[in-house]
Amino acid sequence: MSTHSGAEIESRGGVEVTKDRNGIDQVVLRNQRGASARISLHGGQVLSWKTERGEELLFTSSKAIFTPPKALRGGIPICFPQFGNRGSLEQHGFARNKMWVIEDNPPSLPNFDSNGKSYVDLLLKPSEEDLKLWPHSFEFRLRVSLAADGYLTMISRIRNVNSKPFSFSFAYHTYFSISDISEVRVEGVETLDYLDNLCHKERFTEQGDALTFESEVDRVYLDSSDVVAVLDHERKRTFMIRKEGLPDVEIWFDIVVWNPWEKKSKTMSDLGDEEYKQMLCVDGAAVEKPITLKPGEEWTGRLDLSLVPST
Numbered sequence: 001m002s003t004h005s006g007a008e009i010e011s012r013g014g015v016e017v018t019k020d021r022n023g024i025d026q027v028v029l030r031n032q033r034g035a036s037a038r039i040s041l042h043g044g045q046v047l048s049w050k051t052e053r054g055e056e057l058l059f060t061s062s063k064a065i066f067t068p069p070k071a072l073r074g075g076i077p078i079c080f081p082q083f084g085n086r087g088s089l090e091q092h093g094f095a096r097n098k099m100w101v102i103e104d105n106p107p108s109l110p111n112f113d114s115n116g117k118s119y120v121d122l123l124l125k126p127s128e129e130d131l132k133l134w135p136h137s138f139e140f141r142l143r144v145s146l147a148a149d150g151y152l153t154m155i156s157r158i159r160n161v162n163s164k165p166f167s168f169s170f171a172y173h174t175y176f177s178i179s180d181i182s183e184v185r186v187e188g189v190e191t192l193d194y195l196d197n198l199c200h201k202e203r204f205t206e207q208g209d210a211l212t213f214e215s216e217v218d219r220v221y222l223d224s225s226d227v228v229a230v231l232d233h234e235r236k237r238t239f240m241i242r243k244e245g246l247p248d249v250e251i252w253f254d255i256v257v258w259n260p261w262e263k264k265s266k267t268m269s270d271l272g273d274e275e276y277k278q279m280l281c282v283d284g285a286a287v288e289k290p291i292t293l294k295p296g297e298e299w300t301g302r303l304d305l306s307l308v309p310s311t
């Protein structure tokens with residue numbers, strides 16, 4: 001591992017390192033058409049993803065609290081090694097609340113075509129403090145890449161560098177920016193079983209053609225297809241969420257859908273009372289069946305986000 005030597009990173013083109021208002025490094029990726037993505041080293045969190053016309057595609061709360069170590073409300077925080085409160089760790093695990101480093105020369109990533117892409121590699125290793133809470137040595141490598149067509153890809157590689165197996169759950173907790181929650185539908189979850197976090201994680205089956213929203217939703221859809229779409233009629237655009245696990249270890253197949261709606265928003269100090277209307281979380285995740293890694297094993301989970309115009 002090495003921390004970044006600015007020169008090496010900048011020489012790649014389309015990648016620059018800046019500082020946020022707390023002095024924490026952020027990496028900005030740009031493609032040749034002017035689309036961009038911004039990633040904070042704090043939490044390895046993607047904070048912004050913009051089209052070539054400068055339209056922001058990810059939601060960030062106007063009340064987001066800029067006080068590390070807390071992750072910001074919005075963007076794409078990484079939930080690891082625990083999703084939600086399904087374990088003894090803090091909600092959504094510690095990865096989103098830790099400083100990551102830029103890795104200049106990560107192990108090579110097979111099947112990654114770097115042509116026309118701006119990308120950065122981040123690394124998280126557990127601190128002494130993390131090991132007291134979760135006694136498993138790991139290396140978590142995250143590559144965030146922005147392609148010429150504006151696709152945003154995140155590839156996570158989690159390696160067990162311990163002498164014993166460990167299990168973890170995981171999510172790319174993606175806050176999409178939407179016109180109005182009442183106008184949006186999610187396709188690709190129909191007929192799936194889901195665990196309802198609002199009903200003691202009880203299991204139900206999705207009945208509708210698509211998921212629409214008229215109250216709080218907090219569900220883990222199981223065994224989901226590899227493509228899920230978020231259709232925003234008012235903005236005439238559709239987000240496509242594609243996930244791909246490299247199944248030498250175990251596949252990952254959950255999609256978490258969350259919107260806090262009005263009542264819960266009012267209890268959240270870092271979300272404006274009406275802002276639930278402009279956000280929808282749809283996460284590629286491994287929740288119901290945690291992923292188990294034997295010593296020396298590595299798991300890879302890839303998420304591609306793209307935007308297509310719709311009518």
Ligand SMILES: O=P(O)(O)OC[C@H]1O[C@@H](O)[C@H](O)[C@@H](O)[C@@H]1O
Nearest residue numbers: 084091092173197218219256258
């Ligand atoms: O407030 P946090 O810790 O960022 O979590 C936000 C939400 O994240 C979602 O993914 C969970 O399913 C919800 O139960 C949770 O409320």
